[in-house]
Every structure is written in C-alpha cells, then in structure tokens.
Amino acid sequence: MSAMTDGPASVVKAIPHRRRSSKKRATSILLSALAVIVFACAAFPVYWMLQTSFQPNNEIIGSQVNFWPKTFTLRNYETVLFATDRAQFLPALGNSLMVTIFTVIIALVFAFLASLAVTRFRFRSRKSFILTILIVQMIPGEAMIVSTYRVLDNWSLLNTIAGLTLVYVATVLPFTIWTLRGFVNGVPVDLEEAGMIDGLSRTGAFWKITFPLLAPGLVATGVFGFIQAWNEFLLALVVMSRPEMMTLPVWLRTFQVAHGTTNWAAIMAGSTLMSIPVIVFFLVIQGRMTQGLVSGAVKG
C-alpha cells in the first residue's frame, strides 16, 4: 500500500515541492504517534500483568503505584507454584497439558481425514456434511452446557480427562475441518495426478506429494486448536469441578477467589504462567492464521 502515499507524489507536480513534503512529514509524524498510542493501549495490560507479578505484594498495595518494580522478586511465582491451600498449580498444569495435547492430536487426525473426504472426493451428502460443520460451529456452547453436563454425568465422564477431551475435540473439530479443508484445497490435485502418471499409487502420491505441502497448514491449525483448548473456561468449569481435576483457567479463578483482593501479585504471576505459552504460540503462527482466516473462513 505504500503506493498510496508515495505514488502520487511523482505524478502530481502542481503543488510546490517543499510545502507538500513538509506537510507530508507532519502527517507521517502524526500517524506514527497514533501507532505508538495504539501499541501502548494494546500492550499495556500485558505489561501491567508482568510488572505486577515481579513486585512484592506489600508494595503493590501501598499508596503509591509503581510503574516499574521497585523491588524485583520471584516470590509470587514461588507462591503460585508451591502454595498448598486449595487447588494447586502443578496438577492443574498437568491436566491442562494432557487435555490440550490429546485434543489437538485427536482433532487433527479426525479433521484431516474429514477434510480429505470433502476436498478429494465427490459423493452424495458431501454438501450436507459441510453445511452441518458450519452450523455446528454456530451452536453456542453456553446453551449446550445444560445437557452436556447431564450427558457426561450419565456416562460417568465428569471430572475425567477423557470427558473434557471428548467435549473439546467436538468443540475444536468444526473449525479445524473448515480450515484444513482450505489448506488441502490449496494443493492442486494436478500435482497428485502427475505423481500418479509417474507411477505412484494414489495413496503414495498423496503421502509423498500433497502431505509435505500440507504440513505447515496442519501445524498452524493444530496450534490454533491448542490455544482454544488451553484457554477454554466455561466447559472446564462445568466438567472439572473437583480440585485435583481442574485445568489452569478453572484453577486461576479459584485461586483468585481464594486469595480475594489480598494477593494480586500472586494472581498476576499465575495469569502470566497461564498466558505465556499462548502468547508464544500465537506469535509463531499468527501470520499463517490471518492468512488462513482470510482465505478460508472469510475469503474476500
């Protein structure tokens, strides 16, 4: 888009050169300042979380607010990691990791198979399957909790890793199928056919030619599923009520309630520990995801 601002300058010669360029510079300074403000507003809460988490609690509840830790401490992280009142961090981390990783693996495999079916084959009920996927994606989870809870209870799946994983796989699947479908579509069938002419079997052509091209798409979709499952709060709250079965979001909330307003520093340390993996993953895949969202879900 740089042509929008630079391009016309070479074409339009009517305006005196100097006045135009100084006006242009003023505009560009103003816009850059705006960008800095947007950056500050967007990043401030993240900064605030971090810097609070490194302060001793007695200093953040003084009359003065520190914009930078006066005393740098890791004690809040110690409190979070090893506090023994109520639910504990490490088991919650374990639960979160297990549920999230199982969810991602299962959802990726299932979604991959399904996306192959809808992109590489023509069959009856193909369109209705895609339609179902889109509709299912729109069913609000908040409405479903009423019966999801009852159904899981009947199957004795409440407070189990398997139960929450099952629910998460179903939650993540529609989006995963839809996105993977876009990625598979992006690999031309011609490539596979060329491989088949060269003597590969159909399956061989797929694994040797298409699959390597899909790997980045699979990674990006998987990471997106990871983030969704890692962050999910409502279903985890409903399904995992026992302290030893809590996932990180549920743990963070009880931790917050347990400590009331007294230990914000520790709560910020807990929030940091929960957010960091997501932020790192997100920064890694963001380019591909925005691309995928635009070409897949919201193709212009």
Place this chain on the structure above:
Amino acid sequence: MSSLTAASPSAPSVPAGTPRTSAAKRRARFTPYMLLLPASAVLMIVIGWPLIQLFIISFQEFGRAQVFGAPAPFIGLDNYTKVLGDPAYWNVMVRSLLFCVVNVVVTMVGGTLVALLMTKLNKFFRVLMSVGLLLAWAMPALTATIVWGWMFDTSYGVVNYVLTDLVGLDFHAHSWLINPLSFFFVATLIVVWGAIPFVAFTVYAGLTQIPDEIMEAAQLDGARGTQRFRLIVFPYLRSIFLVVTILQVIWDLRVFTQIFALQGIGGIREQTSTLGVYIYQVALGSGEYGVGGAIAVITVFFMMAISLYYVRQSLKEEQL
C-alpha cells in the same frame, strides 16, 4: 476413480495408465464415508445427542430432585411460558443485545481505523503496532479479564491512581464494578481490546488486496480520503466487513468468560448477567435444568437465525 475431484467435477478425469478393478472402484465409493466417520461420530456423541437431550429436558420438569433420580414428567410448554413471562429473562435479553450492539460497533469502527492506519505507516511503526495488537489478541480472555480487573481495582488499581493523582480527578477508592453501567464500561473495554486485533488484521489483509492502480486512479480523479473509503474500499471489502461483523455479533452475544470473571471480581450478578451467564446461573447455579434448557433452546434458535447469513455467505464464497 469417479469420486476423485479433479478441476472439473462433472467430467472426472481418469489418469492414463491406471487400470482399476471393480473392487477398487467399490472401495473408492466407500472411502469418503470412512474418512468422515470419526469426525461425524464425535460430533454426534458430543453435540448431536446433548442437543436432543436439551430439547427433551426443556419440556420436562427437571430440577434438583430429578438429578437425584426422581422421574421427570413432561410438562408441555410450561418451562417456555415461565421463561418468557419472567421479567428477569427479558432484562437479560435486552442487556445482552445492547452490550452486543455497542461492542460490535466500537470494535468494527476501531478495528477498521486501525487497519487503515496500518496501511499508512512505514515498516517500523507497522511492525510495532502489530506486535502490540498481537499481544492483546493472544491474551486468554480469562487472564485478560483478571488483569483488567486488577487495573480497575478500587483501592490499588492503576486507573484510579492515574485519574486521581496524575489527572487530578476524584477517583480515590472509586468502585468501577458496583454500578452496572460502569461494570459494562469495563467489560466493553476488555471485549473490544481483545477483539480489535482480529478485525484490524482481517480488514488490513483485505485492504492490501485492493489493486494499487484503482486507488491511484481514484486519487488522480480527485477523490478525497473519505470518498475513497466510501466508494472504493467499502464496496471492495463488503463481504469481509459483513462476515467479520456477523462473527463479532455472534461472539459478543455469547460472551461468557469476561462477564463471569468480572462478576467474580466485583459487581452485582442480578444486574450484570448476560445470556450465557444467565443460562449457567439458572441451570447449574440454581439447578433448574428444565428452565435453563428452555432458555438454551430459545438461544440456540436465536443464534442460528443470526448465523444463517454467515453460513450462506461461507458456502457461496467457497463454491462447493
């Protein structure tokens, strides 16, 4: 081989030199169904079955007693009439809709402005701004809410400190969450802060796809900034705007985490519950599964009606 989608589905191209037996052909016909089986099974079990159950429960008297094994008699539309006759439900509905409208409008306008700003920046400032937006986008909704709650804390929050000690207003020990209106002001800040990055990046991606020549031609023809936006950019990005707006409407109507967690920090439940939180409170909080089910069924239909356009648009864009 007839099932392989080539570029032309009506005339399937059979690759030369691959003779197929009829057994292989038959297998190929079943392959897609086998591939769909695992995904379909999971969706049936976790979405389909509970959805049917939800529907049934909504016509039953289903409370605490039924959870512990008492029979659940069918009571026709009683749950529905109870819900629709309850002013508390309508309050929640109106509150959710208002919250949704305000948030969608602010998010869309803000996101679009940020996207436009992105196109005008040089690389350094564009990257800087993107990093900030990505941080906001990546932050989990729950931790974001807790952090904002801390920033707006009555006694030690940075917001009250800045407004009182640096700006000079009287916000000493001001409680932001007790008053419903200012509760929703904070909630809006949290939701909009988290949603603007998605809108901004999506619109920006759309903006970069508008051919430069068109913008230049318009500029040469003397179209001003706002005219260019109205006459070129907006029509060009119409479908992106529509789809993103609908997604925002759906997400903001369903907002749960932010409201629920903010209520936990402070704020009066009865005056601040939105649809998702209300269902949770009625069904799992007070154990009235039947009534909660009725609200949920109404909500599902309501959401479906809204998302219909999104579904249609997605199907149209994709040329299945």
